Amino acid sequence: MEAPEPPMRRPAVPAADALIGVRRPLLSHGFVVLVDYMGDDAAVVQAARVSYGAGTRTVRDDRGLIRYLLRHGHTTPFEMVELKFLIRLPIYIARQWIRHRTASVNEYSARYSVVPDEYELPAPGEVHRQSARNRQGRGEPLDLAVGESFRADVDRISQEAYQAYQRALSQGVARETARMLLPVSFYTQWYWKVNLHNLFHFLSLRLDP
Amino acid sequence: MEAPEPPMRRPAVPAADALIGVRRPLLSHGFVVLVDYMGDDAAVVQAARVSYGAGTRTVRDDRGLIRYLLRHGHTTPFEMVELKFLIRLPIYIARQWIRHRTASVNEYSARYSVVPDEYELPAPGEVHRQSARNRQGRGEPLDLAVGESFRADVDRISQEAYQAYQRALSQGVARETARMLLPVSFYTQWYWKVNLHNLFHFLSLRLDP
Amino acid sequence: MEAPEPPMRRPAVPAADALIGVRRPLLSHGFVVLVDYMGDDAAVVQAARVSYGAGTRTVRDDRGLIRYLLRHGHTTPFEMVELKFLIRLPIYIARQWIRHRTASVNEYSARYSVVPDEYELPAPGEVHRQSARNRQGRGEPLDLAVGESFRADVDRISQEAYQAYQRALSQGVARETARMLLPVSFYTQWYWKVNLHNLFHFLSLRLDP
Amino acid sequence: MEAPEPPMRRPAVPAADALIGVRRPLLSHGFVVLVDYMGDDAAVVQAARVSYGAGTRTVRDDRGLIRYLLRHGHTTPFEMVELKFLIRLPIYIARQWIRHRTASVNEYSARYSVVPDEYELPAPGEVHRQSARNRQGRGEPLDLAVGESFRADVDRISQEAYQAYQRALSQGVARETARMLLPVSFYTQWYWKVNLHNLFHFLSLRLDP
Numbered sequence: 001m002e003a004p005e006p007p008m009r010r011p012a013v014p015a016a017d018a019l020i021g022v023r024r025p026l027l028s029h030g031f032v033v034l035v036d037y038m039g040d041d042a043a044v045v046q047a048a049r050v051s052y053g054a055g056t057r058t059v060r061d062d063r064g065l066i067r068y069l070l071r072h073g074h075t076t077p078f079e080m081v082e083l084k085f086l087i088r089l090p091i092y093i094a095r096q097w098i099r100h101r102t103a104s105v106n107e108y109s110a111r112y113s114v115v116p117d118e119y120e121l122p123a124p125g126e127v128h129r130q131s132a133r134n135r136q137g138r139g140e141p142l143d144l145a146v147g148e149s150f151r152a153d154v155d156r157i158s159q160e161a162y163q164a165y166q167r168a169l170s171q172g173v174a175r176e177t178a179r180m181l182l183p184v185s186f187y188t189q190w191y192w193k194v195n196l197h198n199l200f201h202f203l204s205l206r207l208d209p
Numbered sequence: 210m211e212a213p214e215p216p217m218r219r220p221a222v223p224a225a226d227a228l229i230g231v232r233r234p235l236l237s238h239g240f241v242v243l244v245d246y247m248g249d250d251a252a253v254v255q256a257a258r259v260s261y262g263a264g265t266r267t268v269r270d271d272r273g274l275i276r277y278l279l280r281h282g283h284t285t286p287f288e289m290v291e292l293k294f295l296i297r298l299p300i301y302i303a304r305q306w307i308r309h310r311t312a313s314v315n316e317y318s319a320r321y322s323v324v325p326d327e328y329e330l331p332a333p334g335e336v337h338r339q340s341a342r343n344r345q346g347r348g349e350p351l352d353l354a355v356g357e358s359f360r361a362d363v364d365r366i367s368q369e370a371y372q373a374y375q376r377a378l379s380q381g382v383a384r385e386t387a388r389m390l391l392p393v394s395f396y397t398q399w400y401w402k403v404n405l406h407n408l409f410h411f412l413s414l415r416l417d418p
Numbered sequence: 419m420e421a422p423e424p425p426m427r428r429p430a431v432p433a434a435d436a437l438i439g440v441r442r443p444l445l446s447h448g449f450v451v452l453v454d455y456m457g458d459d460a461a462v463v464q465a466a467r468v469s470y471g472a473g474t475r476t477v478r479d480d481r482g483l484i485r486y487l488l489r490h491g492h493t494t495p496f497e498m499v500e501l502k503f504l505i506r507l508p509i510y511i512a513r514q515w516i517r518h519r520t521a522s523v524n525e526y527s528a529r530y531s532v533v534p535d536e537y538e539l540p541a542p543g544e545v546h547r548q549s550a551r552n553r554q555g556r557g558e559p560l561d562l563a564v565g566e567s568f569r570a571d572v573d574r575i576s577q578e579a580y581q582a583y584q585r586a587l588s589q590g591v592a593r594e595t596a597r598m599l600l601p602v603s604f605y606t607q608w609y610w611k612v613n614l615h616n617l618f619h620f621l622s623l624r625l626d627p
Numbered sequence: 628m629e630a631p632e633p634p635m636r637r638p639a640v641p642a643a644d645a646l647i648g649v650r651r652p653l654l655s656h657g658f659v660v661l662v663d664y665m666g667d668d669a670a671v672v673q674a675a676r677v678s679y680g681a682g683t684r685t686v687r688d689d690r691g692l693i694r695y696l697l698r699h700g701h702t703t704p705f706e707m708v709e710l711k712f713l714i715r716l717p718i719y720i721a722r723q724w725i726r727h728r729t730a731s732v733n734e735y736s737a738r739y740s741v742v743p744d745e746y747e748l749p750a751p752g753e754v755h756r757q758s759a760r761n762r763q764g765r766g767e768p769l770d771l772a773v774g775e776s777f778r779a780d781v782d783r784i785s786q787e788a789y790q791a792y793q794r795a796l797s798q799g800v801a802r803e804t805a806r807m808l809l810p811v812s813f814y815t816q817w818y819w820k821v822n823l824h825n826l827f828h829f830l831s832l833r834l835d836p
Contacts, residue, residue, distance in 0.1 A: 288522035313497035
């Protein structure tokens with residue numbers, strides 16, 4: 001049988017190693033940071049060759065084979081690569097993100113722990129109009145005055161909600177009950193581990209304009 | 210080969226038919242209602258017998274076989290039964306519920322549609338103390354005065370947030386942006402379709418005191 | 419909130435009801451038969467509308483909406499429809515089929531039950547040459563003489579293997595051990611339950627020439 | 628918020644590093660070898676602490692926390708660890724193994740590649756009787772004479788089948804057709820990548836006597 005002799009040490013990717021632990025800031029208080037990974041280009045190629053046989057060996061180099069797999073929807077070899085991130089993000093984004101069911105997730109629990117006083121505040125210039133043609137999207141930016149008024153409302157509501165949340169906790173209300181006061185502008189945090197095939201799928205859906 | 214002759218019509222369960230479309234109210238504004246189902250006891254039994262063979266036929270009746278399967282963790286036959294619910298529930302509960310990845314879900318979208326003015330309001334007598342021994346749970350009820358004050362805070366914050374939400378929409382702010390004002394006390398709604406094995410697992414985790 | 423009032427009875431599809439229990443023969447001894455189903459066009463449309471909102475109601479009829487969903491890759495509403503089949507097929511096909519992980523399966527067990535004497539025999543005219551350009555596929559039909567010789571080999575090997583299998587069973591060898599004699603030309607059988615989205619995906623991969 | 632500062636390099640487990648590339652023989656021609664891994668004890672602990680909060684930090688050390696998680700069925704933190712194996716195994720075992728749907732698999736393809744002449748041959752002393760009390764299992768060993776006769780049958784059938792397979796290939800029959808001659812005693816090979824939670828579940832089912 002095709003007897004691939006697997007190497008005696010696990011593969012490493014210097015470009016990924018350089019990213020580990022480096023926070024990339026997002027929005028007001030959020031970030032994404034790579035925490036761990038598994039697999040490299042060769043892991044994809046090995047998996048493809050065990051499935052697609054010796055013939056794939058001679059005709060193409062690794063780069064060409066990977067492009068071939070992507071182009072033809074041979075997605076299973078990409079499952080051999082895994083990425084794990086720590087992500088801090090507002091609840092209203094987390095609610096959409098979690099709909100992708102093909103990842104492993106451990107989220108900060110507002111039942112176990114006190115939610116910190118961090119909420120998303122949009123810049124006044126980034127408050128957009130409802131799109132006229134895309135019912136689920138945004139159109140052009142609104143007047144700065146509208147943006148400022150909206151931002152002020154988010155700020156005020158979030159602060160009042162957090163004060164009420166703290167008051168409830170100080171009066172002994174259970175954390176799992178008190179949290180119902182908080183707007184979805186508040187931040188949560190999770191470990192999110194996903195294989196490369198599912199990450200590609202996630203990105204192709206979420207980067208769609 | 211074992212040649213089970215499948216019947217010429219799909220199985221029906223009168224007890225389930227009687228539940229379809231009947232809303233069961235939950236919390237302030239929520240409900241659960243069975244919308245559709247597939248499979249019956251015989252579907253579980255057939256699946257078990259195709260897997261576990263002719264020998265299972267003689268020794269046990271259907272009821273006994275189903276109990277045997279459950280007791281021994283032979284869970285795949287229970288995947289042959291499917292249930293679909295329409296559920297209205299507060300966002301803070303939806304956030305935990307959705308962590309179970311083995312269901313099909315279509316949720317009301319606050320990007321496409323305006324969120325209605327419905328939020329959870331706990332009864333003053335049902336506001337509980339943080340549990341002393343279970344870090345993620347509730348203990349005894351608090352004084353009624355604390356419950357009333359908490360309920361008043363939830364009511365006030367939710368109303369102010371909803372007014373700001375409506376103002377933002379009236380000024381043309383995109384729905385996907387305006388929603389960040391709303392507390393997790395507000396309601397959402399989804400179709401939730403799950404097989405019986407996964408429903409049992411969900412219930413065993415969620416009914417755990 | 420959008421308050422869809424679900425109907426008081428589960429949806430039925432007359433065209434599907436007419437297919438239930440009707441075996442469609444495949445290969446030498448195989449078949450596919452629809453055993454049960456759940457959901458109809460309206461189930462897809464309802465799910466889409468709860469997600470995509472009231473706006474989808476006015477602009478499109480059901481047929482148009484379903485086409486729109488398919489075209490734009492909005493696949494989750496198709497998960498609301500479920501189909502269950504009983505399928506008899508040779509092991510060498512079952513081995514590829516089972517690689518699709520998104521179905522519920524209960525397969526005939528050769529550990530519990532005796533494998534019946536049924537194996538696939540290709541018609542002499544349907545034995546094809548290895549494809550010159552597709553390393554995993556077939557090319558043109560071979561000479562009838564080659565087809566006849568191949569068919570005779572399959573027949574002879576399968577019969578000898580089955581005789582040895584029966585001899586082993588008669589001498590008391592455990593079924594789970596004796597089965598190792600049987601070629602992958604032999605038939606197995608399973609219940610296969612899958613939602614419509616995953617069925618479409620399965621078909622798009624398997625019908626690819 | 629709990630702000631775990633993830634380390635700047637990915638975790639390594641010396642005990643796992645020492646196993647990478649070391650084949651562990653199984654049956655006549657099979658083996659299991661660890662090819663890659665991701666995560667360590669700390670990865671499980673971090674994930675648990677982000678979910679279960681600061682309180683878990685003081686009361687327990689890592690070892691105690693991991694035992695606590697296992698005992699209480701808090702399984703998601705174990706999904707943070709991933710293992711990848713290369714496994715060679717007979718088809719009749721592969722058929723059961725693949726029923727576990729929660730892994731990533733790339734299998735040697737008998738459509739792309741020629742199946743090598745390797746099949747399982749049981750030792751005469753290891754041919755067991757059908758169990759009297761467990762319909763899917765084995766009982767006591769049979770007489771050596773029965774074991775020898777069974778082994779001889781497996782050997783003869785497998786050899787004849789392989790000769791016919793080679794003849795078919797030499798006459799130009801497509802690999803995907805010719806393979807139907809081969810018994811399930813023949814070997815296949817795959818990469819199998821699974822997270823630790825699913826590996827535990829797999830083992831608990833498969834090690835059950």
